[in-house]
Amino acid sequence: MSELIRLCRRDELPAEGQAKEFSAAGRTICVATLGGKPLALDNVCPHRGGPLAEGTIERGKIVCPWHQWEFDLATGAGTPNLKAVPYPLKLVGDDVLVEI
Numbered sequence: 001m002s003e004l005i006r007l008c009r010r011d012e013l014p015a016e017g018q019a020k021e022f023s024a025a026g027r028t029i030c031v032a033t034l035g036g037k038p039l040a041l042d043n044v045c046p047h048r049g050g051p052l053a054e055g056t057i058e059r060g061k062i063v064c065p066w067h068q069w070e071f072d073l074a075t076g077a078g079t080p081n082l083k084a085v086p087y088p089l090k091l092v093g094d095d096v097l098v099e100i
């Protein structure tokens, strides 16, 4: 069963084309802003646990800083074929909620 948890204030979201790390419910979450929309993945890279929020964003994907694997920010689909866990976000008033 999933639940909505407050992640941050809207004005704390990263700038366009940037990523930032947040914590919620004991997890670390990578939030990136792409085309004006915030997108979230689990911050722990499914390869060997690299911190995705410290990576760069290229062509709609976040590039892990450890071994440069790429993960689609909208779906978590990765290259090679490991998937990062995506988390839906919801904007409610000044708050950003994450569905975990």
Ligand code: FES
Residues within 6 Å of the ligand: 045, 046, 047, 048, 049, 050, 064, 065, 066, 067, 068, 069
């Ligand atoms: S830990 Fe992320 S690509 Fe290896």
